[in-house]
Each structure stands twice: as structure tokens, then as C-alpha cells.
């Protein structure tokens with residue numbers, strides 16, 4: 001595993017429901033901590049099953065107790081489709097999460113869906129640079145890349161995180177903050193994605209993985225399942241400056257020893 005610099009914790013739960021309960025408490029606790037320490041929390045979302053697993057955060061007591069006005073929302077990856085499309089990670093998050101809590105719309109950083117994949121990646125990176133210049137997002141002292149407080153990530157059955165796929169070059173990008181892909185193996189093909197230097201400059205990352213179909217991939221990523229001489233999965237490269245917590249249900253963890 002490439003988890004050298006991170007404190008990594010693997011949390012196993014009896015059910016996906018229990019993961020959802022624990023993820024809500026974890027996120028609300030970090031919200032309280034970051035808002036107390038620095039006045040806001042930057043939260044980076046992914047798409048996929050994560051948004052449904054965040055459902056307890058928009059229920060009592062968190063719906064009322066979290067200071068949503070201090071949340072800044074970003075996407076670790078986005079499909080380059082209209083924001084109204086069912087393929088859009090923004091729409092998924094809006095329908096399942098953002099529409100249910102009072103985060104100011106000016107704090108929600110969706111992509112510009114009128115641009116090409118390359119244009120959308122350049123635009124998102126330029127907007128991040130503006131936020132850094134405005135001192136809204138800090139740079140990591142260690143890496144020089146933007147430092148987000150909390151990233152909530154999922155993992156696909158091929159081990160991808162964000163839109164960083166096993167057999168695509170974007171996973172090796174070392175200079176850009178945001179890059180693009182036009183041939184994602186998982187549809188839709190055009191996407192933008194944060195690069196690993198940005199992901200790994202984060203303070204806290206939760207990897208949220210549920211379901212038996214991910215058990216083999218979890219065993220490769222966290223157990224001893226990587227065949228000798230094979231290339232690590234992208235999920236094995238997740239290694240934030242702060243803490244990494246894996247939230248697994250019993251099924252996803254079933255092949256771990």
C-alpha cells in the first residue's frame with residue numbers, strides 16, 4: 001500500500017446502514033472541528049454510491065446542528081455533461097444532499113458544463129487558483145498543492161477513485177491540479193478529475209466502500225490480494241497528509257483477513 005505518510009484506519013460495520021450512520025457522525029464532527037478552528041470547512045464530494053450513503057447527514061440531529069453556512073463544496077471528479085443530466089455528479093449530489101441543507105449557492109463550486117473536457121478542467125483549476133489567491137483555500141506547505149479539509153471518496157470495482165482509472169495516464173499526473181479524460185472506461189467517457197497531488201494534500205479523506213461486489217477490490221487495496229509485480233490500483237495511491245479512514249460494510253470487508 002502507498003499509505004506511507006497517512007494515519008490509516010479501517011472501520012468495518014455490520015451493514016451499509018451502519019456505515020451511513022457512522023459517516024454522518026464522522027462528517028458532522030469534522031465540520032464542527034474545522035469551523036471552530038478555521039471558520040469554514042471545504043468538503044470535496046465524489047459521485048456514485050457515496051451520496052446515498054451520506055443520507056443520514058441530512059436528517060436530525062445533523063440537519064439542524066451542522067453550520068451549513070460555513071460549508072464549501074467541490075467535486076473530486078465530474079462528468080462533462082449538462083448539470084441537469086442524470087449522469088452529472090452535481091445533479092446526484094443536489095438531489096440527494098445539497099437540496100436538503102442550507103449551503104449558500106455561492107459556496108457550491110460546480111463545473112462549467114458549457115465547456116469541453118479540457119476547457120472544463122482548465123476552468124475548474126483556474127477557479128481553484130483564484131480561491132487560493134483569495135485565501136479561501138490554503139496551499140499545503142508540504143506539497144504546494146491546494147489543501148482541502150475533507151474528501152469523501154468512493155471506489156469502483158476496478159479500483160478507480162475520482163476519475164483516476166487503472167489503465168489511464170491521468171493517475172500519474174504530477175503537475176496539474178485538475179485534469180481531464182475523454183475515454184473513461186466507465187461511462188460517460190468525458191470527465192474532469194482532481195489529480196493525486198491534490199487528493200493527497202487533503203487533511204482528511206474518507207474512503208466509503210459498501211457491497212459484496214467490491215470485496216475482491218478491497219482485499220487487493222487493503223489486504224494481501226495484489227498479485228506480485230502488478231501495478232497498484234489507484235485506490236492504493238490515496239494517502240492524504242492527514243488521516244485516511246476506510247468505511248466498509250461487512251460485505252465489502254468480507255475477503256479481508
Ligand SMILES: O=C1O[C@H](COP(=O)(O)O)[C@@H](O)[C@H](O)[C@H]1O
Pocket residue numbers: 045046047048049050077078079089153154155156157160161162163186
Ligand atoms: O464514476 C464514478 O465512480 C466512482 C465510484 O462510484 P461507486 O458508485 O462505485 O461508488 C465515484 O467515486 C466517482 O465520483 C464517479 O464519477
